[in-house]
Structure formats: structure tokens, C-alpha cells
Amino acid sequence: MREECLICQAPLEYLARDERMECVICHKTEQSKTRCICGHYVCSDCHMQGLDRIFGLCRSETSTDPVAIVRRMMQMSFCHMHGPEHHVMVSAALLTAYRNAGGEVEDEMNALRELYNRGRAVPGGACGFWGACGAGISAGQFLAVVTRSTPLATQAWGWSNRMTARALDRIGAVGGPRCCKRDSWLAILAAVDFVREQLGVQMQRTVPVCEFSAQNNQCIGKRCPFFAANHRRPGVAFVCVHNSCRSQMAEALGKALASDVFVSYSAGTETRPRINPDAVRLMKRVYGIDMARTQHSKLLSELPPVDIVITMGCNVHCPHLPCKHREDWGLDDPTGREDEAFLETMQRIEQKILDLKRRIQEGELI
Numbered sequence: 001m002r003e004e005c006l007i008c009q010a011p012l013e014y015l016a017r018d019e020r021m022e023c024v025i026c027h028k029t030e031q032s033k034t035r036c037i038c039g040h041y042v043c044s045d046c047h048m049q050g051l052d053r054i055f056g057l058c059r060s061e062t063s064t065d066p067v068a069i070v071r072r073m074m075q076m077s078f079c080h081m082h083g084p085e086h087h088v089m090v091s092a093a094l095l096t097a098y099r100n101a102g103g104e105v106e107d108e109m110n111a112l113r114e115l116y117n118r119g120r121a122v123p124g125g126a127c128g129f130w131g132a133c134g135a136g137i138s139a140g141q142f143l144a145v146v147t148r149s150t151p152l153a154t155q156a157w158g159w160s161n162r163m164t165a166r167a168l169d170r171i172g173a174v175g176g177p178r179c180c181k182r183d184s185w186l187a188i189l190a191a192v193d194f195v196r197e198q199l200g201v202q203m204q205r206t207v208p209v210c211e212f213s214a215q216n217n218q219c220i221g222k223r224c225p226f227f228a229a230n231h232r233r234p235g236v237a238f239v240c241v242h243n244s245c246r247s248q249m250a251e252a253l254g255k256a257l258a259s260d261v262f263v264s265y266s267a268g269t270e271t272r273p274r275i276n277p278d279a280v281r282l283m284k285r286v287y288g289i290d291m292a293r294t295q296h297s298k299l300l301s302e303l304p305p306v307d308i309v310i311t312m313g314c315n316v317h318c319p320h321l322p323c324k325h326r327e328d329w330g331l332d333d334p335t336g337r338e339d340e341a342f343l344e345t346m347q348r349i350e351q352k353i354l355d356l357k358r359r360i361q362e363g364e365l366i
Contacts, residue, residue: 004036004217005038005040005042006042006047006080007024007038007040007042008038010038011036011217012034012035012036013035013036013037014034014125014128014129015034017033018031018032018033019031019032021035022041023041024040024042025042025043025046026043026045026046030043033125033129034124034125044084044120044124047080047083047084047085048078048085048088048120050077050078051085051116051120052116053076053078054073054092054112055112055116057069057072057073058092058093058095058096058112059108059109059112061097063096063100063204064097064100064101064202065097065204065205065206066093066094066096066191066192066203066204067093067185067188067189067206068204069093069096069097070090070093070184070185070188071208073089073092073093074181074212081180081181081215081216082124082178082179082180083124083180084119084123084124086134086180086181086184087119087120087126087135087137087138088116088119088120089119089138089184090119090135090138090139090142090184090188091118091138091142091145092112092116092119093188094139094195094203095108095111095112095115095142095145095146097203098142098146098195098201098203101201101202101204102201103146103195103199104146105146111145111146114145115138115141115145118145119134122134122137122138127171127176128176128178132164132168133167133183133187135167135171135183135186136164136167136168136170136171136186136187136190137164137168138187139164139167139187139188139190140160140161140163140164140167142163142191143156143159143163143195147160147199159198162194166193167186167190167191169190170187170189170190171183171186174186174220174223174224174225175223177220178218179216179218179219179220181210182210182220182224182225182226185208185226186225189205192204192205205358205361205362207225207226207361208226209231210224210226210227210228211228213227213228233261233263234262234263234306234307234308234324234360234366235262235305235308236254236262236263236265236306236307236308236309236310236356237266237267237303237306237308237309237310237321237323238250238265238266238267238310238312239266239268239269239300239309239311239312239321240266240268240311240312240313240333241268241269241270242271242272242297243270243297243299244268244271244274244275244276245275245276245334245335246331246333246334246349247266247267247268247312248275248276248279248291248295248297249279249283249345249346249349250264250266250312250329250349250352250353251264251266252264252287252289252291252295253287253346253349254353254356256287257350257353257354258353258354258356261360261361262308262356262357265298265303265304265306266295266298267299267300268299268300269300270299272297274297275291275292276335278342279334279342280292282339282342282343283346286343286346303321305322306321306323307323307324307325308324308325308327308360308366309325309326310326310327310328310329310356311326311327311328311329312329312331312333313328313329313330313331313332324365325365325366329348329349329352331345331349332345
């Protein structure tokens, strides 16, 4: 169901000037510019009822991925498609992931309370009326709390203002109308980058794929960096001469470690009747992958269209294999050598697969 008014699901309207309104839930009266077209007004306190549940979630979380943490919050009953609850959720998710990634947090529970109170002070509609999205402000509040910034601080004061500016720039660059899910993710990803650069703390950086579009009357579709239709997994071809050892291990590890980000293939300029038996034996022992059962040697001509071509280090040139990016991994062929050479090659391929996954996720390659 598409979400608008919490009472009747009618569309919201935003007035040019504040009017005195009465909350239909708690009957508190206050100035506001926002109500539904049927006249229902819900105050921020009632809109965010149940938000205090984030304290328990944050205290028990072990993830270093703030996107994953905030998505768990988004699935809780207090969180609506849009609303000022996101002004708290962004900073709370960042604080939790920062702590789990080794960042120093002085008195975690007090820090969470401070972010809760500061975030609640940012009203709904700030993105349009203040020119500053509450999710972006929330990212700056997170940095201000963990660096103990005050109006008289020096470096911390600068960091927190620059953090807010970067988050708001990312949000503004996509453009409106507002989407609290999109803006929260943009603010979080900006914060992950900023904290890595300035504080040296590496939180996990995951680019989400949105599952909320059907609930959003103002979804901007393909203009949104998280819109599902924009997230086709790229194809990656691992290529060597015989497609019997290194490229086969890369295909298998790509499927095992990165199938959520890219589709793995392998091929060669020539083929062999079977995959290298030492590679098969050791991949099965170390990773539980039986390449003899799931893969076979293939020619380049058998590949589907791909986006990325990775050569293994055997001076294979594939000018007839079009792609958007190509690179060489410079791996020595362990064929005919001792097990230690195979294990070392497998370990290097694993590291390179994970790095390739990260670079694709962060948009560095295509």
C-alpha cells in the first residue's frame, strides 16, 4: 500500500505558512504546514511512537554496515514510508556501525540518547522548508557526537559541518521530491566515505536496492540510484589460455563470494578435456566447491556478453571480446607445482574477488 496520511492514507499537502493544527491522535495543538487533504494532522511525537525501540536494536547489533542496520529499523512498525523518525535512525545506525568497526564511542547509551533527542528536534518537512534534509543533518549529528563537537570546538566543529554539507550535497544532487528512504541511504553512504577519509574507521559500505518503491507516491524511478531496475548485476569473464586452472578458480570463487554483486564466467583461447585435478582437489578441500561437477573448460566464443574482462596474467589478448572495463591480475600459473603454490594462488584470487566486488559496489568500474 502507498503511504501518505497515517489516518486515512490520503495524500499530504504542504502549506505556504504555518497554521494552528490539532493532532488527531493526542489532540495536542501546534503550528504546522503539513496535513492530509482530508484535514488530518499527526504530530511528530505520535508519528514517531515506538521509535525508542531502536535502543535495544542498536545495543545488540554487531554489524559494521549502517545501511543494513537502518534497513532493519525501516522494517519495524514505528517506521513509515516518510517521516521524522528517519532523522534519528540515520545517526543511530551510523553510531552503531562505527562502534562495531572499532570507532571510539564514549558512553554509548548516552550517545544514543543524545542522537535520539537531537534528531527528534528536526521537524518533518525540513528538506523542503529549511533547505536541509533531516537525514543529512542526522549524519552531521552523528559525527558531532562521536567527535564530541561543541560550538567552541575546532577540528570536530569543522568535521561535523563538512559531514552535513557532504550528505546534503549527495541528497540535493539526486533532486526531489523527497523520499526518506533514498535520502537516508544517501546520507549514510556519504558518512561512511567521510569517516573513512577523515577518521580512518572503515565501516562496511553497501549500496542498497530499494524495495519501498510501491509505497511511495513520489518515487522518482530510474533517477534514483537505488531503484531496482537500475541494479542489473554486471557480467565478469575470467580469462586465461586453457581455462583449466586460475580462471576456473576465479569463476568458482566469484560465484561463492560475490554472486549478489556480479555474474561470474570463465573461458580460454583453448580448452582442456578437464579442469586441473589439483585445483579441483584443493578448491573442494578449502571451500567445499566441486568444480569438476559444476564447471567445465570453455572457449571465449561460448561466453555471453559481459561487462568486465579479467585476464589472469598469461598475456591473453581478447580484442574481440567487448566490455566496459578490463584488467589483468598478474597471477602465476601453479600447474605442475606443489600444493602451497595452488593455495597461495587461491588466496590471492579470493582477495581480488572481494576487492572487485567492493569496487563494483562503490561504482568505481562501470
